[in-house]
Amino acid sequence: MKRDANSWLSILVAIGVLVCFVLAGNAFQVAQPLSAESDPFGRAIDAFPPGLVATAKAVGMLLLGGWLFGLLASRLGSSRITGYLVFGILASPMFGAFLFGDDVNWVLSKEQQPYLLLVNDLAITIIALTAGCKIDLREVRDTFKSVSLILAFEFTLVLVAVASLMTFMLSKNPVFSEYGGLGTVVLVAIVIAIVATANSPAVVIAVLSETKAKGIMASTSVSVTVCKDLLLIVAFAVALGLSVNAASTARAQALSDDSPPEAVATAPATDGDVAPPAEGTPPEQKSIALKLTKQIGGSLVFGVLTGVALAWYLRRTNAYLAIILTLGSFAIALISAQYGFKPLLVGLAAGITIANRYKDYKPDLFNAIENLSVPVFVLFFAVAGTKIDPGLLGQVWGYVLALFSLRAVSVWMGTGLGCKFSGMDPPASRWLWTAFIPQAGISLALATVIAEEFSAFAFSDKVYAILLSTIACNELIGPILFKYGLERAGEVQKD
Numbered sequence: 001m002k003r004d005a006n007s008w009l010s011i012l013v014a015i016g017v018l019v020c021f022v023l024a025g026n027a028f029q030v031a032q033p034l035s036a037e038s039d040p041f042g043r044a045i046d047a048f049p050p051g052l053v054a055t056a057k058a059v060g061m062l063l064l065g066g067w068l069f070g071l072l073a074s075r076l077g078s079s080r081i082t083g084y085l086v087f088g089i090l091a092s093p094m095f096g097a098f099l100f101g102d103d104v105n106w107v108l109s110k111e112q113q114p115y116l117l118l119v120n121d122l123a124i125t126i127i128a129l130t131a132g133c134k135i136d137l138r139e140v141r142d143t144f145k146s147v148s149l150i151l152a153f154e155f156t157l158v159l160v161a162v163a164s165l166m167t168f169m170l171s172k173n174p175v176f177s178e179y180g181g182l183g184t185v186v187l188v189a190i191v192i193a194i195v196a197t198a199n200s201p202a203v204v205i206a207v208l209s210e211t212k213a214k215g216i217m218a219s220t221s222v223s224v225t226v227c228k229d230l231l232l233i234v235a236f237a238v239a240l241g242l243s244v245n246a247a248s249t250a251r252a253q254a255l256s257d258d259s260p261p262e263a264v265a266t267a268p269a270t271d272g273d274v275a276p277p278a279e280g281t282p283p284e285q286k287s288i289a290l291k292l293t294k295q296i297g298g299s300l301v302f303g304v305l306t307g308v309a310l311a312w313y314l315r316r317t318n319a320y321l322a323i324i325l326t327l328g329s330f331a332i333a334l335i336s337a338q339y340g341f342k343p344l345l346v347g348l349a350a351g352i353t354i355a356n357r358y359k360d361y362k363p364d365l366f367n368a369i370e371n372l373s374v375p376v377f378v379l380f381f382a383v384a385g386t387k388i389d390p391g392l393l394g395q396v397w398g399y400v401l402a403l404f405s406l407r408a409v410s411v412w413m414g415t416g417l418g419c420k421f422s423g424m425d426p427p428a429s430r431w432l433w434t435a436f437i438p439q440a441g442i443s444l445a446l447a448t449v450i451a452e453e454f455s456a457f458a459f460s461d462k463v464y465a466i467l468l469s470t471i472a473c474n475e476l477i478g479p480i481l482f483k484y485g486l487e488r489a490g491e492v493q494k495d
Helices: 002-031 052-075 080-091 093-100 113-133 137-142 144-170 174-179 182-197 201-211 216-258 261-266 284-316 321-339 343-357 359-386 397-422 428-436 441-453 460-489
Strands: none
Touching: 052 080, 052 113, 052 359, 080 093, 080 201, 080 359, 080 460, 113 201, 113 216, 113 321, 113 343, 113 359, 137 144, 137 216, 137 343, 144 182, 144 216, 144 397, 144 428, 174 182, 174 216, 182 216, 182 397, 182 441, 182 460, 201 216, 201 359, 201 460, 216 284, 216 343, 216 428, 216 441, 216 460, 284 321, 284 343, 284 359, 321 343, 321 359, 343 359, 397 428, 397 460, 428 460, 441 460
């Protein structure tokens, strides 16, 4: 009892010291701004972009604070991931603005967030590499029937239920009358529903690593999640392209009907309008196909080549593997950003290549990844937490409550039907649905893409607020629920 009390006291004192350090650092930064023209010795220097220098401090804060909050969450019987997310939310500039206004000097600033995205891609690459190393294609082939049935039932039921709900709720918003009415509402609702079908490979892998869970529920959750991501990316790209095209065409037609022909032909598009497509523009379907080929096909090819290169290094040297993985993941993040690849798919392909083609090197690679797992998970989920805006929840809480509840029920029912028809036995079949509740990186990325593609439309902010607030709820509750499900299924390994 005394030992537990001392442990609690140590954690709280460490968090208190961290808060004091953050406040002191921010106060010093305000009191002693660095000149853009000269250093303290009077030598001329070039000014760094805003937020670049402070990002190193931000990464350190997120690592230390996220780890402490994760430890605190674990002591409270929750998942460590929830602690990482909570610290990210508390440290985000949006939380500071929500409490004290936009002028407050908070733990993180908005200028630092773009630089944190690169760190986020690094973490995604390593997490995806971990997931790929866990996938044995022979096992997937043996369990293909059960995985495909569970995926089909869960994906379809969530898609239909959420799309129906969003069509009903969004159709009451008069703003859609300017963008094609019910047809556009249905397409936008399908886009939201596709994002709702997503769950988080990163959360699944992190919770399995934290609990050291093994069994049919653990292995099936990874296989279904990975296969769903591949299906999700294709469906999302097609649905988003169709919805943007429908809204743009309807808006351009409305402007054409309301204005003289000469004015429409000569007037440039304003910020809130979308100009008609120019002649010679390739069909929307063709551009979607090309984009998918580049993103998915290019990412998979790049990932296989990365796996071959990593296997060659393991065979020839096999030294300083943690450093090579970190630097290599940074390189993958930079190359992916340059050429439009998906770090998630690159890491998955590389891991699957090593796990199935170069099995002798899998243990060494997996041990190195395990050594990196704690800081990678802390940083990834803390950065994910910084993207959550608590102010949005109050604006769309009705939509969020309905979407969150219906999604959870649909996931439960769809997964249950899939398990029943695939013949999976309890208790794994009874609790597998909890693996598909969490959302994180890929869902946030899809929501960001939607905000960018819909930015010219008046309904953009509302759709983004609904998605982001719902994802935030699933982020916080999902890991706790999945950990509980693994415990009830009896797959958590006791220390």
